[in-house]
Amino acid sequence: MTDASVESFWARGVAEGWSDIDEAVAAAADHVGKPVVVREEAFLSTEPVCGFVATLEHQHLVMISPTTSETFRSFVIGHELGHVLHRHHEHAAQSAYVRDVIPDVPEYKVERALARGLFSNDYEHEAELFADRLAALIRSNRGRPSAFRGVFG
Ligand SMILES: [Zn+2]
Numbered sequence: 772m773t774d775a776s777v778e779s780f781w782a783r784g785v786a787e788g789w790s791d792i793d794e795a796v797a798a799a800a801d802h803v804g805k806p807v808v809v810r811e812e813a814f815l816s817t818e819p820v821c822g823f824v825a826t827l828e829h830q831h832l833v834m835i836s837p838t839t840s841e842t843f844r845s846f847v848i849g850h851e852l853g854h855v856l857h858r859h860h861e862h863a864a865q866s867a868y869v870r871d872v873i874p875d876v877p878e879y880k881v882e883r884a885l886a887r888g889l890f891s892n893d894y895e896h897e898a899e900l901f902a903d904r905l906a907a908l909i910r911s912n913r914g915r916p917s918a919f920r921g922v923f924g
Contacts, residue, residue, distance in 0.1 A: 792845040826860040853901025
């Protein structure tokens with residue numbers, strides 16, 4: 772995915788006024804033309820990473836450590852969306868870790884995956900910047916009146 776494509780994702784976020792991470796997840800799935808599924812996985816709470824994304828044949832599967840912090844959850848998911856939107860799975864081969872930690876889910880065809888927090892490289896840096904920018908976008912829309920939030924409080 773080109774930078775122009777990522778920029779159009781940001782333009783959409785501004786236009787639609789995303790105020791929570793789930794809106795961004797839905798938009799990301801639409802943007803890349805593939806479902807983005809977020810699952811909380813208890814096994815991750817004992818792993819050094821708090822989230823990763825596995826690019827499967829028919830979906831991007833984002834697995835995150837269970838948390839009660841909405842801010843933390845948003846950031847971890849935002850980081851993984853960064854990998855998806857920047858199409859890092861097409862460049863990096865860091866799937867060995869994922870196969871190690873989820874050996875009991877052979878039904879998932881893990882093509883390539885990236886783990887958050889375990890690797891330090893340009894991909895991780897780009898994903899962190901993406902998560903920062905998404906968090907700022909969501910924060911900026913939180914305070915804005917919206918017809919929907921007016922109804923639901
Ligand atoms: Zn990462």
